[in-house]
Amino acid sequence: REVADSREQGYPLSLCLVDIDDFKRINDRYGHPGGDKVLAQLATRLRQGGEAFRLGGDEFAILLPGRDEEGARLAAEAIVRRIGTVEFAPAGPAGSVTVSAGIATVPEEGVERDELVRRADSALYWAKEYGKDQVRVHRPDVVEIAELKRLAAGPDQAARFRAASSLARAVDARDAYTGSHSERVAELAARIATRLGVDREQVELTRLAGSLHDLGKLAIPEEILRKPGPLSEAERLVLERHPQIGFRMLESLGVDPVADWVLHHHERWDGAGYPHAVAGETIPLGARIIFVADAYDAMTSDRVYRERLSDEAALEELERCAGSQFDPEIVTALAEELGLGSANVVAFSA
Incomplete structure (x- = not known):
C-alpha cells in the first residue's frame, strides 16, 4: 500500500533492510536461544526509529515514508551507528553486535513492492560484501x-x-x-x-x-x-x-x-x-x-x-x-x- 500511496501522492518512500553481521557466529557461540535474545533486543531498538518488521532470519525491514534517498541514507547510518553502541546480551559489550543496511527508494516508474525489496536486498548485499557495519544505497551494478x-x-x-x-x-x-x-x-x-x-x-x-x-x-x-x-x-x-x-x-x-x-x-x-x-x-x-x-x-x-x-x-x-x-x-x-x-x-x- 505504501508504495502505491507514495507514487499517487508524489512523496518519496524508502525501504531500509537491516541484517546482523556474522549472526552465525552469535548462534554458534551462544546457541539459538541466545541468538533469539539478540534478535528480540534488536527488533525493539529498530522499532524506535520507524515502522520496522522482521522479514525472517536475522533480516529486518524499516519503512521510511517521506524520506528520499539521501534522507534514508542518513537515517540508516544513524541506526547502524546506534546499534554499534548498544550492549546486546548475551553477545557481550557494545560493539559486539553490528548491522549492515541496504536502501532503495521510490517513486520511480515501474518499481513495485517486490522490485523495491529486491533492490534494497542487493544494496544490503553490497554493504555486507565490502566491509559490513555500513550502509549502501541501491545501484544497478550492485544488482x-x-x-x-x-x-x-x-x-x-x-x-x-x-x-x-x-x-x-x-x-x-x-x-x-x-x-x-x-x-x-x-x-x-x-x-x-x-x-x-x-x-x-x-x-x-x-x-x-x-x-x-x-x-x-x-x-x-x-x-x-x-x-x-x-x-x-x-x-x-x-x-x-x-x-x-x-x-x-x-x-x-x-x-x-x-x-x-x-x-x-x-x-x-x-x-x-x-x-x-x-x-x-x-x-x-x-x-x-x-x-x-x-x-x-x-x-x-x-x-x-x-x-x-x-x-x-x-x-x-x-x-x-x-x-x-x-x-x-x-x-x-x-x-x-x-x-x-x-x-x-x-x-x-x-
Missing part, C-alpha cells in the same frame, strides 16, 4: 553483481554471460571510452584464445573475464576515470587499485580463474606491471590475453580526450612493446587473428 554470483552457482552459462554483459555496460558508462569497451575486449580476448588453441571452456572463461576486467573501476571516482589530462601520481595510484578491487568483487563467484585473471590483467611480461609485479609465464595466460586485447581496444577507440589510432598503428605499437610489456606470442596471435600480417609491434592501456 548485476548479486545476480552474477547467483548465476555462477547454476548451470546456465548464457544467463551468466548476459549478467556479465549488463555489468560491463555499467562499467563502460562511467569510463572515458566511447561504445562498449568491455564487450569488445571480451570478444577479442576470446578470439585470441581460440587462435592460441585454448580449449573451448577456457575460451568462454576468457570471454567472461574480458567482459569484467575493469569491474573494479566501479569503485574509482568518475573524475579520475574521465579526466582529460594526465593523472597526478596520487590519482594514478588510485586507478591502479582497480584490478584488486575487481578481484575482491569476483573471487567468490565460484569460477576459479576469472577473478585471478582480472587481478593480473595489468601485469607486464617484464615484471614491471601491477599489482604484484609478476613476470613472463608466471602471469596467468588469461590475464596476458586480456592485457593485449585491452591495450589494442584502448588504442583503437575514441576517448573523451583523444581520437583513435588506426588498426595498423595500434598493432605496430603492440609489437614494439612485445617482449617488454606484452607476451610476444599473444601479440603475434592477435596480428594473425586480425589478418594484419606481421607488423613489428607502452600501450595506451586503460
Whole structure:
C-alpha cells in the first residue's frame, strides 16, 4: 500500500533492510536461544526509529515514508551507528553486535513492492560484501553483481554471460571510452584464445573475464576515470587499485580463474606491471590475453580526450612493446587473428 500511496501522492518512500553481521557466529557461540535474545533486543531498538518488521532470519525491514534517498541514507547510518553502541546480551559489550543496511527508494516508474525489496536486498548485499557495519544505497551494478554470483552457482552459462554483459555496460558508462569497451575486449580476448588453441571452456572463461576486467573501476571516482589530462601520481595510484578491487568483487563467484585473471590483467611480461609485479609465464595466460586485447581496444577507440589510432598503428605499437610489456606470442596471435600480417609491434592501456 505504501508504495502505491507514495507514487499517487508524489512523496518519496524508502525501504531500509537491516541484517546482523556474522549472526552465525552469535548462534554458534551462544546457541539459538541466545541468538533469539539478540534478535528480540534488536527488533525493539529498530522499532524506535520507524515502522520496522522482521522479514525472517536475522533480516529486518524499516519503512521510511517521506524520506528520499539521501534522507534514508542518513537515517540508516544513524541506526547502524546506534546499534554499534548498544550492549546486546548475551553477545557481550557494545560493539559486539553490528548491522549492515541496504536502501532503495521510490517513486520511480515501474518499481513495485517486490522490485523495491529486491533492490534494497542487493544494496544490503553490497554493504555486507565490502566491509559490513555500513550502509549502501541501491545501484544497478550492485544488482548485476548479486545476480552474477547467483548465476555462477547454476548451470546456465548464457544467463551468466548476459549478467556479465549488463555489468560491463555499467562499467563502460562511467569510463572515458566511447561504445562498449568491455564487450569488445571480451570478444577479442576470446578470439585470441581460440587462435592460441585454448580449449573451448577456457575460451568462454576468457570471454567472461574480458567482459569484467575493469569491474573494479566501479569503485574509482568518475573524475579520475574521465579526466582529460594526465593523472597526478596520487590519482594514478588510485586507478591502479582497480584490478584488486575487481578481484575482491569476483573471487567468490565460484569460477576459479576469472577473478585471478582480472587481478593480473595489468601485469607486464617484464615484471614491471601491477599489482604484484609478476613476470613472463608466471602471469596467468588469461590475464596476458586480456592485457593485449585491452591495450589494442584502448588504442583503437575514441576517448573523451583523444581520437583513435588506426588498426595498423595500434598493432605496430603492440609489437614494439612485445617482449617488454606484452607476451610476444599473444601479440603475434592477435596480428594473425586480425589478418594484419606481421607488423613489428607502452600501450595506451586503460
